[in-house]
Amino acid sequence: MPVQNPLFPVFLKLENLRVLLVGGGNVGLEKLAAILRSSPATAVTVVSLTYLPALRALAARHPAVQLHVGPYADSFLESADLVFCATDDPALHRRIVAAAHAARLLVNVADTPPLCDFYLSSVVQKGALKVAVSTNGQSPTVAKRLRAVLEAALPDELDAVLQKMPTIRKQLAGDFAAKVKALDAVTAGLAGGPGYVAPATRRWRALAVGAALAAGALAVARWGPQASKPADENQAAS
Numbered sequence: 001m002p003v004q005n006p007l008f009p010v011f012l013k014l015e016n017l018r019v020l021l022v023g024g025g026n027v028g029l030e031k032l033a034a035i036l037r038s039s040p041a042t043a044v045t046v047v048s049l050t051y052l053p054a055l056r057a058l059a060a061r062h063p064a065v066q067l068h069v070g071p072y073a074d075s076f077l078e079s080a081d082l083v084f085c086a087t088d089d090p091a092l093h094r095r096i097v098a099a100a101h102a103a104r105l106l107v108n109v110a111d112t113p114p115l116c117d118f119y120l121s122s123v124v125q126k127g128a129l130k131v132a133v134s135t136n137g138q139s140p141t142v143a144k145r146l147r148a149v150l151e152a153a154l155p156d157e158l159d160a161v162l163q164k165m166p167t168i169r170k171q172l173a174g175d176f177a178a179k180v181k182a183l184d185a186v187t188a189g190l191a192g193g194p195g196y197v198a199p200a201t202r203r204w205r206a207l208a209v210g211a212a213l214a215a216g217a218l219a220v221a222r223w224g225p226q227a228s229k230p231a232d233e234n235q236a237a238s
């Protein structure tokens with residue numbers, strides 16, 4: 001089976017890094033909001049010719065965010081660990097990526113997956129728990145929906161459990177293997193038993209059938225009956 005999503009997930013201590021964001025429009029605002037939602041104390045330098053008022057307001061609530069009014073220059077890369085491009089100028093994005101790579105920096109480029117070294121994810125938060133969802137760029141919309149599904153499915157008590165677990169862990173005696181066994185026993189009730197079917201599973205199955213039918217119907221509408229063939233074959237193969 002080929003790997004369908006070769007992206008390697010990590011959880012960055014972004015508040016220990018310096019972020020450069022180029023572009024202060026709608027997409028820049030979305031990126032800044034995503035960064036600060038998870039890591040509010042991150043030192044973000046934003047460079048842009050113009051700024052949306054909402055971006056200025058968000059920056060004003062985060063003292064580590066600095067706004068520079070003016071054009072991008074390569075010198076901004078000197079004090080950056082990670083770069084986000086969010087202007088409306090694709091040629092500028094290509095230049096920034098080249099300069100950033102020369103400085104061995106990683107870059108995310110809005111709307112241009114081939115130029116990205118990393119993608120943002122949909123983020124589910126419940127207290128100390130964080131789940132990041134990636135569809136490998138297949139559908140950010142499905143990632144967003146899945147976030148809502150997970151948010152609803154994860155009980156609020158989960159954080160209370162997480163807060164207690166370090167205390168239980170510290171009180172356990174024995175070697176590493178014995179501790180793992182004891183912690184597995186404490187948490188055994190959390191995993192569904194044999195035959196357990198998550199309540200959402202039926203809805204996703206229905207959506208899979210609906211999506212396959214819709215993809216087929218769209219292909220027929222756009223390119224005629226011939227074009228729907230690959231979708232039908234995919235369906236038969238899966």
Ligand SMILES: C[C@@]1(CC(=O)O)c2cc3[nH]c(cc4nc(cc5[nH]c(cc(n2)[C@H]1CCC(=O)O)[C@@](C)(CC(=O)O)[C@@H]5CCC(=O)O)C(CC(=O)O)=C4CCC(=O)O)c(CCC(=O)O)c3CC(=O)O
Nearest residue numbers: 034111119120121122134135136137139140141143144147
């Ligand atoms: C590859 C990736 C690179 C990256 O941006 O890092 C990327 C790329 C692109 N996004 C596009 C469009 C949309 N993006 C969203 C939303 C989100 N996009 C996010 C991540 C990613 N987007 C990375 C892959 C994530 C993955 O693997 O799943 C999320 C998860 C995280 C975040 O951005 O914070 C956040 C949801 C957060 C949440 O709510 O949980 C919506 C929906 C909406 O806004 O409601 C739409 C419109 C509907 C649609 O198109 O699906 C387009 C087409 C633009 C065009 O058509 O012009 C491209 C470019 C392309 O695909 O070519």
Ligand SMILES: NC(=O)C1=CN([C@@H]2O[C@H](COP(=O)(O)OP(=O)(O)OC[C@H]3O[C@@H](n4cnc5c(N)ncnc54)[C@H](O)[C@@H]3O)[C@@H](O)[C@H]2O)C=CC1
Nearest residue numbers: 023024025026027028047048049050070071072087088089
């Ligand atoms: N708004 C959206 O949700 C979506 C946008 N896009 C695309 O994403 C791109 C960005 O969209 P928006 O953020 O809405 O555009 P925008 O026009 O709101 O923002 C672009 C920002 O880049 C800045 N900028 C331009 N040249 C610059 C330079 N040389 N140096 C520094 N800053 C510079 C501008 O001052 C502006 O603040 C566009 O190409 C758009 O087509 C695609 C899908 C959805």
